Amino acid sequence: MTPPGGLRDSQPALVVSALARTVLGALVLLVLVSVVPAAAGWQSTVVMSGSMAPSVEPGDVTLVRPVDAAALEPGQVLLVDDPDVPGGLRLHRLVAVTDVGLQLKGDANATPDGSLVDAAAVHGVGALRLPGLGLPVVWASEGRWVPLSGAVLALTALLGLALLHRSSDDDEPTDPPGRARSGAAAPPARTAVRATTAVLAVAVLVTGTASAAFSGRTTTASSVGTAPYFTCAAAASGETAAQYLALQETTGTVAYNRGTYSGNGTYAGGVTLGVPGPVCNSASGAVRLDGSSGFVHTPINVSNPQTFSTQLWFTTTTGRGGYLVGFGNGTNGDTSSTRDRLVYMTNAGRLTFGVYDGTPQTITTPGSYNDGRWHQVTATFSPWTGARLYVDGKRVATNASMNAAEAVSGFFRAGYDSLSGWPDPPTSPYFAGSIAHLGIYASALTDAEVAAQYGAAN
Structure with a gap:
């Protein structure tokens, strides 16, 4: 109802x-x-x-x-x-x-x-x-x-x-105009x-x-x-670099390290800061090495690295080669008496990656890269994979039997060290050209990781 x-x-x-x-x-x-x-x-x-x-x-x-x-x-x-x-x-x-x-x-x-x-x-x-x-x-x-x-x-x-x-x-009659109801709430x-x-x-x-x-x-x-990376900086540091020197400074002598290891690098000799660098979907800077005294060295003492990768962007037109990136026992930028785990350019513009195991063991690119264009070189090494050399994201040389490096402690650097005793050495150990985004890794990067890092430039 x-x-x-x-x-x-x-x-x-x-x-x-x-x-x-x-x-x-x-x-x-x-x-x-x-x-x-x-x-x-x-x-x-x-x-x-x-x-x-x-x-x-x-x-x-x-x-x-x-x-x-x-x-x-x-x-x-x-x-x-x-x-x-x-x-x-x-x-x-x-x-x-x-x-x-x-x-x-x-x-x-x-x-x-x-x-x-x-x-x-x-x-x-x-x-x-x-x-x-x-x-x-x-x-x-x-x-x-x-x-x-x-x-x-x-x-x-x-x-x-x-x-x-x-x-x-709510059905109660409303009040006439001008009269207000008192003591009652609105319906x-x-x-x-x-x-x-x-x-x-x-x-x-x-x-x-x-x-x-x-x-x-x-x-x-x-x-x-x-590409999973959209700047050279993100790419170089993206695989958890132990040392990452972007080389983007415009003043001073300090090359700041943003890797997981602590310690900044130092610019030495003839280095021009703040020059144009590789373009990775955004502007990037670089440093120019004069080919006679300029280089970058790091202060972090690394003990006998047997698994590692090194990576560097570079450009040059030199016909006399030079040292790009590597490892040696020279302290505070001094010339190393023991050199190992290094990448250098021959006079012909080819890139050589070598480790020392009683004698120098090397692999070399078939092509030349002193063409004035920016290139990314990556070298990886481990006892399981051996030596691999990549240019612009692609593996161009490999040797699985190169699986042991000299047991020595030292420091990584770029642009200069002695190349005495290494095969097909360049006329000058000093690299003449521009470099950027130096990465040192405590792992052997994979083909996919290297390709992804280079993908930042495309």
């Missing part, structure tokens, strides 16, 4: 209205959560693509808090000015802090973003995710009117259900109408603001390259 007050005054109507009002209240709360932190300098953004899935899905609203550049760390999700879309925003994860910018990557993307981001372009670091709150913004931007219309109808129905319950008090239905109207106004205002200010699309996998 229907209660005296009718269906709208019934207990079921009260329950339905209460549930609808609870849902509306939750929506209002989420909207407020997305905008109130702005008073503390936070920012919200509607995620427009799936490049961060499953961590963040399209239609999620993400709140970011301000962050100092010094506090940026790999793993953080950053909101930044999109380097490829003027006026746009990008929400991606920080994977590397390089000398020339921040390298970001979408969790759903196979490779990092193709463009680096300046630290000054960072709006903040992700702090809170509100799932699905911004879906209407996504649907509107994509012209998906069916789900958008469905959402509007659902919200209208929810509003109607919130107003379904009506008590008999519940009227209160609900006013509250819900305010809720809808706030929701529309906030959603519109978020759409206008934070609708920059993130980069998707189809719009970036296929």
Whole structure:
């Protein structure tokens, strides 16, 4: 039997209205959560693509808090000015802090973003995710009117259900104009109408603001390259280099080491800093060695490395060869009496990699590389794989029987050391040309790793 007050005054109507009002209240709360932190300098953004899935899905609203550049760390999700879309925003994860910018990557993307981001372009670091709150913004931007219309109808129905319950008090006659009722509260239905109207106004205002200010699309996998590294710096240090000297300095004599071993290198002799370097999807610097006294040496004493890799970018047009990178017992840049684990260029421009095992054991490239172009040379060595020599990401020489090097402690260097006693030595042990991104690894890099590192230049 229907209660005296009718269906709208019934207990079921009260329950339905209460549930609808609870849902509306939750929506209002989420909207407020997305905008109130702005008073503390936070920012919200509607995620427009799936490049961060499953961590963040399209239609999620993400709140970011301000962050100092010094506090940026790999793993953080950053909101930044999109380097490829003027006026746009990008929400991606920080994977590397390089000398020339921040390298970001979408969790759903196979490779990092193709463009680096300046630290000054960072709006903040992700702090809170509100799932699905911004879906209407996504649907509107994509012209998906069916789900958008469905959402509007659902919200209208929810509003109607919130107003379904009506008590008999709501049917009391209104007061004549000019007379105010005293001692009585406003009818519940009227209160609900006013509250819900305010809720809808706030929701529309906030959603519109978020759409206008934070609708920059993130980069998707189809719009970036296929290389896992996008700067020479990230590539050289990407396989956990024990020593990594970017050789990007423009003043002074210190060659800063950003590897896992502690100790900076030193520029010695005729070295010109800050010259143009290899281009790896961004500008890169280098140092020029004069071919008569210039080189770079490191202070880290390494004991008998039997598994290692060395890597260096170089360019030259010299016809007299020179020492590129290697290992010796000379301290503080002194000429080594024992030289081993080295790469040098012959007068013909070919590259030779050698280790000393009672006698010099070497492998040499069939081609020449004194053509004035930038090249990346990588030498790897271990008792299991033997000696391998790579140029520009490709293995060009190998000898599996070269599997033991002299048991000696020493220091790595680039640009000069004695080559006395080595086969087909160059006219001068000093390399005349430019070098950059010196990497020393305590592992034998694989073919895939070397190719990926060189991929930064393509």
